[in-house]
Amino acid sequence: MSDLKPALEAVLMVVDEPVTEERLAKALDRTPREVALALRELADEYAVQGRGFELRVVAGGWRYYTRAEHAAAVEAFVLDGQQARLTQAALETLAVVAYRQPVSRSRVSAVRGVNCDGVMRTLLQRGLVEEAGAEPETGAILYRTTNYFLERMGLRGLDELPELAPFLPEAEAVEADSLEGVPSFDPDADDGAGHADETTEV
Incomplete structure (x- = not known):
């Protein structure tokens, strides 16, 4: 286990999408159970240490994400005030x-x-x-x-x-098939955005 965690960290540092436990296990020649245990231990360690990032399961796989409380700092650095929002x-x-x-x-x-x-x-x-x-x-x-x-x-x-x-x-x-009133669940949503022109690329 001592060498598994650093190996997992190294692999997860270079992925651009969530990776399944099975894929990680195959790449590192370990069992999915060993990988699952190590990933959960890493996630717990980061939480206890109060790191600026976290290891989470999203869309069926594992990936590093910055913590929500540091979103403002990340946005200021990466987006520089410009953000492509969905209308x-x-x-x-x-x-x-x-x-x-x-x-x-x-x-x-x-x-x-x-x-x-x-x-x-x-x-x-x-x-x-x-x-x-x-x-x-x-x-x-x-x-x-x-x-x-x-x-x-x-x-x-x-x-x-x-x-x-x-x-x-x-x-x-409202009719049963209507979806009016669906909440805006996109994190990049701009509440003030209108939708007068439906054919405009957004």
């Missing part, structure tokens, strides 16, 4: 995909009541959604969220999405 239109579209996936563009447009082709292209380019086959009846392309989406949201899986019902208007005032 309200993009956030609403992403929410529909997240809760209805796999879903076609026409279905997303129907739920939102406005054409969303331009916004969907942007979400595809950002790597937040991806194609998920075709609808048998119509042949329309279906879309779903990606592991990158889970990573950005800090979710282990889709089952950790917040319950939708508490955010909906009164039941008698």
